[in-house]
Amino acid sequence: MADRGRLKKELSELQKDTNAGVTVTPKGDQLTELEGTITGPDDTPYAGGFYRISISIPSGYPFEPPKMKFLTKVWHPNISSQTGAICLDILKDQWSPALTIKTALLSLQALLCAPEPDDPQDAQVAQMYQRDPEQFKQTATFWTETYARPPGDESDSQAVTKLMEMGFGRDACVKALQDANGDETEAINALLSG
Structure with a gap:
C-alpha cells in the first residue's frame, strides 16, 4: 500500500508552494489518482502553456516511481505526441524514494527546457528536432x-x-x-x- 501519510504531506506542501509552476489535485479520496499541472518554461516553445499530467501512484510508492503521462498534447522528442507517454529516467530506473511528486513534475518542466533527442519517446519529433x-x-x-x-x-x-x-x-x-x-x-x- 502506498504511503498515504507521505502522500498527504507532499500534497499539502505542494499546495503551499505557489511559485514552483506545478500543482497537484487528487482525483477522488484514495490519493492513488492525481492530476498534476506544469507551466511551460519561459524561452522555450512551451512558454505560456499549461500542461495537465495524469499521475497514478503505485502501491509500492515511494519505493516505486509514480506513473505519469501528459494529458495535454505536446510536441517534444521525449513525450509521445499520440499517447502522452514520457521517456524520463527518474520515472523509470533512476527513481529514488528521496524524490517526490513535486520533484518529478519539476523534472518534467526541465525536460521541456532540454529535450533528449537521442533517447526519444517519439521518433518523428526527435528527427524533426535534429534535422530541422x-x-x-x-x-x-x-x-x-x-x-x-x-x-x-x-x-x-x-x-x-x-x-x-x-x-x-x-x-x-x-x-x-x-x-x-x-x-x-x-x-x-x-x-x-x-
Whole structure:
C-alpha cells in the first residue's frame, strides 16, 4: 500500500508552494489518482502553456516511481505526441524514494527546457528536432498555442487568427494547421486547394 501519510504531506506542501509552476489535485479520496499541472518554461516553445499530467501512484510508492503521462498534447522528442507517454529516467530506473511528486513534475518542466533527442519517446519529433530545428520550434509553439492554453483562455493562436483573417472558418484553419504541423504556408496551400 502506498504511503498515504507521505502522500498527504507532499500534497499539502505542494499546495503551499505557489511559485514552483506545478500543482497537484487528487482525483477522488484514495490519493492513488492525481492530476498534476506544469507551466511551460519561459524561452522555450512551451512558454505560456499549461500542461495537465495524469499521475497514478503505485502501491509500492515511494519505493516505486509514480506513473505519469501528459494529458495535454505536446510536441517534444521525449513525450509521445499520440499517447502522452514520457521517456524520463527518474520515472523509470533512476527513481529514488528521496524524490517526490513535486520533484518529478519539476523534472518534467526541465525536460521541456532540454529535450533528449537521442533517447526519444517519439521518433518523428526527435528527427524533426535534429534535422530541422526551426520547423520543430514552429510546430512545438503551434501545439502549445493550440492545446496548452490556460483554463478559461479561449483565444486562438496567432496562426489561426491570421488564416481566419483570410476568410477561412476557424475549424478549417485549426485542422489545416494541425495537418501541416503548424506550417502556415502549407496550411494556406491546403485551404486554397480544399
